[in-house]
Amino acid sequence: MNSVDKIFAPALDLDNRLADALTWEHGGRLWPSSEQQTLTCCRVVDETHDIKSFEFRTADGLPVRFEPGQFMTVSASVNGQSVERCYTISSPPTRPFLVSITVKRVPGGTMSNWLHDNMKPGRELRAYGPSGTFTPTAAPATKSLYLSAGSGVTPLMSMTRASIDLGLNRDVIFIHSARTPADIVFREELSRLAKLSPRLRVFFVCEGVGDEADWDGPIGRLSLQLLSQWAPDYLEREVFTCGPAGYMNAVRGLLLEGGHDPARYHQESFDIGAGVAPEPAPAVKEADGACGTFTVKLSRSAKSFTMSATDTVLSAAKKAGVAVASSCSQGVCGTCKTKLLEGSVDMKHNGGIRDREVQKGFRLLCCSRPTSDLVLEL
Numbered sequence: 061m062n063s064v065d066k067i068f069a070p071a072l073d074l075d076n077r078l079a080d081a082l083t084w085e086h087g088g089r090l091w092p093s094s095e096q097q098t099l100t101c102c103r104v105v106d107e108t109h110d111i112k113s114f115e116f117r118t119a120d121g122l123p124v125r126f127e128p129g130q131f132m133t134v135s136a137s138v139n140g141q142s143v144e145r146c147y148t149i150s151s152p153p154t155r156p157f158l159v160s161i162t163v164k165r166v167p168g169g170t171m172s173n174w175l176h177d178n179m180k181p182g183r184e185l186r187a188y189g190p191s192g193t194f195t196p197t198a199a200p201a202t203k204s205l206y207l208s209a210g211s212g213v214t215p216l217m218s219m220t221r222a223s224i225d226l227g228l229n230r231d232v233i234f235i236h237s238a239r240t241p242a243d244i245v246f247r248e249e250l251s252r253l254a255k256l257s258p259r260l261r262v263f264f265v266c267e268g269v270g271d272e273a274d275w276d277g278p279i280g281r282l283s284l285q286l287l288s289q290w291a292p293d294y295l296e297r298e299v300f301t302c303g304p305a306g307y308m309n310a311v312r313g314l315l316l317e318g319g320h321d322p323a324r325y326h327q328e329s330f331d332i333g334a335g336v337a338p339e340p341a342p343a344v345k346e347a348d349g350a351c352g353t354f355t356v357k358l359s360r361s362a363k364s365f366t367m368s369a370t371d372t373v374l375s376a377a378k379k380a381g382v383a384v385a386s387s388c389s390q391g392v393c394g395t396c397k398t399k400l401l402e403g404s405v406d407m408k409h410n411g412g413i414r415d416r417e418v419q420k421g422f423r424l425l426c427c428s429r430p431t432s433d434l435v436l437e438l
């Protein structure tokens with residue numbers, strides 16, 4: 061064992077235990093991210109004035125296997141339109157019989173308002189299986205720093221709940237930012253978990269006091285000074301961040317300014333289009349197909365359509381009336397992952413697909429442009 065292995069051995073051991081515990085055979089059935097299931101709502105919890113948690117069980121009542129930090133893509137018919145959105149599973153995989161999502165009501169937002177207004181115990185929701193790479197097992201560490209804002213608390217909450225359930229006593233500093241104390245999601249539970257695990261330290265920072273005049277925590281936004289006070293060893297910590305794009309840009313800037321190693325920074329973006337720059341369409345060369353158009357054949361439905369080389373396969377499929385499950389359209393969420401049986405594409409994703417899936421022939425249609433005729437497993 062070399063010196064690096066020695067330093068990371070305890071963390072790897074913890075994370076291997078976490079990984080083992082999460083994939084243990086009786087710990088839940090594999091639910092592929094390409095497969096839809098019907099979930100039944102069993103409980104709705106008001107977390108704050110605009111955030112609710114919805115707890116679901118599977119139709120057959122069997123447990124679900126996932127990693128903390130992963131999300132599901134839920135699907136509903138809203139005003140006659142099929143709508144799909146990603147929501148992180150806020151419950152831990154250590155309680156696999158129920159999966160919960162914690163949803164912030166977005167003004168004017170289609171799915172979040174529909175869920176808040178319609179999802180009640182007994183109602184059903186279609187969802188694709190868990191997906192995503194924002195998980196602690198992907199980046200083993202002896203010490204972690206969790207930074208969240210608003211509903212971005214959800215993946216970090218699942219990670220925290222899982223490690224407490226497993227008795228892992230991981231060294232985690234969890235700093236959550238909120239508008240006011242009343243907006244702090246999971247405030248009581250996080251404070252209680254911190255009491256259960258001495259190596260979990262939880263801090264809240266609020267932009268204003270709101271109705272809680274006796275709030276004795278700091279007021280303002282997370283600063284380098286506050287970070288150094290609460291996590292003096294932050295340079296040694298693996299950082300996991302989730303929140304609105306503006307928050308994550310600010311946090312990333314702070315960490316870079318403080319000298320944190322960007323390779324040890326991991327983030328999950330909920331803001332589709334805000335945090336991720338869309339990939340510009342490449343210039344079409346004369347050699348690309350006839351006038352830069354290609355034919356796409358679908359193996360299961362035996363349909364086919366032609367498309368321009370400048371278009372993404374997802375958008376061309378939708379224009380051709382082909383139903384493809386999708387959500388973010390930015391190569392983040394992985395909902396449109398599809399096997400490419402023949403041909404080649406230029407894919408520019410943003411973390412929504414793993415290397416081993418690419419090696420197995422899968423591609424994200426939302427960020428793939430054809431470079432030849434294609435056959436897709438659809």
Ligand SMILES: Cc1cc2nc3c(=O)[nH]c(=O)nc-3n(C[C@H](O)[C@H](O)[C@H](O)COP(=O)(O)OP(=O)(O)OC[C@H]3O[C@@H](n4cnc5c(N)ncnc54)[C@H](O)[C@@H]3O)c2cc1C
Nearest residue numbers: 145146147148162163164167168169170171172211214330
């Ligand atoms: C991996 C991942 C995990 C996520 N996890 C969570 C989670 O745990 N909790 C959570 O709350 N959210 C989460 N999200 C965000 C979630 O997927 C949705 O984006 C969010 O709930 C908003 O969806 P919506 O349908 O309500 O809003 P949308 O209908 O998508 O609208 C979003 C915004 O666009 C505006 N808008 C809509 N239509 C128009 C239009 N035609 N013109 C101009 N503006 C318009 C709306 O007013 C609103 O402000 C996650 C996202 C990702 C990618």
